[in-house]
Amino acid sequence: MATGQETEADLEAYDELETRIERIANVGNAAGILRWDQEVIMPEGGTPARAKQLSTLSSLSHELLTDERTGELLETLEDQDLEGEQAAVVREVRRQYDRATSVPQDLVEEISETTSNAHPTWMEAREADDFSIFEPTLEKLVELKREYATHVDSDADPYAVLFAEYEPYLDLETAERVLERLRDELVPLIEAIDESDAEIETDAFAGEFDDDDQEALARDVLDSLGYDWDRGRLDTAPHPFSSGTQFDARVTTRFDESDLLGSITSTIHEFGHANYTLGLPDEGYGTPLGESRDLTVHESQSRLWENHVGRSRAFWEHFLPIARERFPELEAVSPEAAYEAANQVYDDNLIRVEADELTYHLHIVIRFEIERDLIAGDLEVADVPEAWNDKYEAYLGIRPETDADGCLQDIHWSHGSFGYFPTYSLGSVLAAQLYTAAEDDLGDLDERTREGEFADLNQWLREEIHAHGKRYTTPDLVEEATGEGYTADHFLAYAKSKYGELYDLEGY
Helix, strand or coil: CCCHHHHHHHHHHHHHHHHHHHHHHHHHHHHHHHHHHHHHCCCHHHHHHHHHHHHHHHHHHHHHHHCHHHHHHHHHHHCCCCCHHHHHHHHHHHHHHHHHHCCCHHHHHHHHHHHHHHHHHHHHHHHHCCHHHHHHHHHHHHHHHHHHHHHHCCCCCHHHHHHHHHCCCCCHHHHHHHHHHHHHHHHHHHHHHHHCCCCCCCCCCCCCCCHHHHHHHHHHHHHHHCCCHHHCCEEECCCCCEEEECCEEEEEECCCCCCHHHHHHHHHHHHHHHHHHHHCCHHHCCCHHHCCCHHHHHHHHHHHHHHHHCCCHHHHHHHHHHHHHHCHHHCCCCHHHHHHHHCCCCCCCCCHHHCCCCCHHHHHHHHHHHHHHHHHCCCCHHHHHHHHHHHHHHHHCCCCCCCCCCCCCCCHHHHCCCCCCHHHHHHHHHHHHHHHHHHHHHCCCHHHHHCCCCHHHHHHHHHHCHHHCCCCCHHHHHHHHHCCCCCCHHHHHHHHHHHHHHCCCCCC
C-alpha cells in the first residue's frame, strides 16, 4: 500500500509530466499556425525561412519529448497503479516517447526541412504538369520515411510503422481487410449503377457562380451548421484543410466558378474536422485528453457531416432556400434535384476530392497500393505516373492524360504523409456506424436536419466522441459510442440502400 508521502510524490511526478507535455503541445501548435500560414497567406518567397523555422520547432519539440527526464517521469508513473484519465495520458505519452527516442535527431530535422521545401516543389510540378520536377523530392522523402520506419521498429513492415503514425490502434491488417471489402462490394454496386436506366438530375448546379458569392454561401453553410466564429475563421487554399486547437480551429475551402456544389461539400467536410477540434475539452488543452483520437476518428467526423448530413434529402430541403438567396438562378431547382445532383455517381472522374461517395474509395485503394509498394521498394518513384494511370484504368475505367490530374493531384506525399490515405476510407466506414448509433439514441435525424436543427446531433457527438480526447483507444472509443466493435457493415448497408433506391437497382 502506498504511503501518503509516496502518493504526494506520485502526484508531483504526474504534474511535472503534464507541464512538460503542455510545453511540447504548445510548440507543436505554434508550428501548426506557421503551416497554416504557409498554405494560406504566406508570400511565395517565404519558403526558405519557413522551412528553417519549422525545422527548429520540430527539433525543439523532439528534444523536449526525448529528454531523459521525460523517460524518468514515465517510468515513475508506470510503477504506480494509475487509472482513468491519468493512465490514458501516460499511455499516450509513452507511445510518443518510444517512437521519438528511436529516431535520431538529425533525421527528424532533415524530414521536417525536406517536407517544408517539398510543398512549393509539388505546387510547381502540378502547375507545370510535370512529375519529373517533383520526382527527386519524392524519392528523397520515400528514402527518409523508410529510414524513419526502420529506426522505430526494424522488425516490422515499414509501411505498417508509418500507417501507425496516423492510426495506432487499428492495425494495418484491419485497414487492408476493410479496403478489400469495400473494393469487393462497391465495385459490383458501381457497375450496377453504370448499367442502370434510371434518369437522375445531374445538372442542378450547372452554371457560373461568382467566387465572392460562393464565399458568402460557404459562410451561410457554416452558420447553419453551428460553426463557432469566435474560435475559427474561413479562408481558401489549393487543397482544403482545417487545423488548430479547441480554442482556434480554422477552415479552408476552395472555389471554382463552375462548381458550386463542390465548394459546399468541401466546406461541410472541413467543418466536420474543425467541429471535432472545437469540441475537445478546454481543460484538456496541451495534453492527450484535449487532443483528437487520430485520423480514422477525425475523418469520421468530416465524412459524417459531409455525406450523412450534407448529401441527404433533408439537408437540401433545409439549405436550398438559403442557397437561392445568394444565387436566384437556383429558383427552378427542387430539393429532390439538388439531392440527386449531390449524389450522382461519376463514371469519368479522375480527381479524388471531386469524387462521389462510392467511387471515392477506389481512389483511396489506388493511393494505398502505390504508396505501400513505394515504401516496400516494389515500385520505383520514376514509375509512379504509369502505375497510377494503369490502376485508374483498371479500377475506374478511366486513364489520366496529365500528371496534374493524375499522381500530382494530392498534397499528402509532399508532406511525407505515407500511410495517411487509408484513414479516409476507415473514417467513412466509422461515420456510418456513428450516425446509425446516433439515430438509435436520438431517433430519426432527418426531421431535425430538415428544420436546420443540428444541436442534438452535435451534442451526441460531443458527448460520445469529442469530450474523450485520447482517453480511449480507437476500438474502445467505438465500442463506448456504438455498443459494438468497429465494422464496415453499417457503411455498406447505407451505401447499398441509398444508391439502390436512387438508381432503382434490383437486389439493393
